[in-house]
Amino acid sequence: MLNAMLIDPADNVVVAIEPIAKDSPVEYDCGGETRRLTALEDITIYHKLACRDIPQGEPVVKYGQHIGSAVTDIRAGQHVHVHNVESHSTNV
């Protein structure tokens, strides 16, 4: 059963559309093909998790756009939120 959503093929995060428990499968659609990974943490419904490894300093991409930068290395399956992302313009 699909339990996550990829909004844009360029995205490196997916959105959990059901609560996802640690170590359980994450399934999402990418252009008609179901892709799978394993959640490395509990993911609250509608929160984001990485669908690819995101190295520290690299952009976090959602809606095909940069929404911030990874402040630490983020592995595929990890929760992506305020603890490991910062807004690009925070200190403009």
Added chain:
Amino acid sequence: MTFFGYERPDGRVGVRNYVLILPASVCASDTTRIVAQQVNGAVTFNNQQGCSQVESDQQLTMDVMAGYAANPNVYGTVVVSLGCENCQMDLVVKAIQERTNKPLKQVIIQEVGGTLKAVDIAVRYAKEMVAEASLLQKKEFPMSELIVGTECGGSDPTSGLAANPVIGEMSDRLVKDGGCSILSETTEFIGAEHILAKRAASPEVHDRILEIVRRYEKALRLVGEEVREGNPSPGNKAGGITTLEEKSLGCIHKGGHSPVMAVYDYAKQVKAKSGLVIMDTPGNDPSSVAAMAAGGAQVVVFSSGRGSPTGNPIVPVVKITGNKLTFAKMEDNIDLDASPLIYGEKTLEELGGELYELVRQVACGRQTKAEALGFTEMAIARVCNYV
């Protein structure tokens, strides 16, 4: 598609038929509350401004007052002022008459002899106006007569996934039918302004979109603050929104895919039948909705992932959520559930069509959840502190 509404002498079409008891300042606001309580069919609001303001700040208040009186959902207006405030009666009346020729009465508390006499006179004016308003028969009009404001508040990631795209689809349909849709909330263009600017219908509109974003950020820096301080809010973050850029990218879906035809300053009169336009408003919902109502919107569509109850004194506010848990918990507050889009149970076209039909029904008189609860909260944007 058509709806049944009230034709006004200035040529505009209302979807409600209120008499507005308009307080010219904070010092008249309790008086207008008492007046409106005495007259079935009258509405008012608590105006916290109207005095002790610098010019640019007072202009925002004046534009909201004039715009409310001119909004076609209002049959006529009784302006009540204290008498000594900065928003003097003659200025308020002039601002209203620049926008509309609808019925207008004035009561100045200090001139008529105090609160009780002012209440007596204003109640009698209002009762007479309500009686006149009740004689109006609705007529059939095309959807192109509608100006629909769009808003998002208490957002979460489902706003960008479902509720806002559904609003965008509704907006595109309204624009295609010749109407006007207003995209608002400048603070929530930040990080997505380049996408909106690319959709501008002219180089002037392109530059104006970028300008209102820069102007907003600059205004906050002048007082040593950063727009990201309170944005995303704690509720946005608890819901899963991480950065302002992410919130903005979800927010701008409300504008659908139509070209942006114009950019309006806060609460200025919007030209009907003009397609998709932007109004420069704060992300704060009651003050953004107030600006669009002042601009002439007859209906506002408002998405909320967390579940916002807010309404407006003169404009029906339609609530929509993309969060299935929020809809289950707050069905008393929310008119439409857009979450089937996320789960593949309905298409964007289906839900956009449902929302468009709901807007049409609300224009015909269907009560929104916020109206049924009697919610009329609003705010007026500020430039700076009182003087």
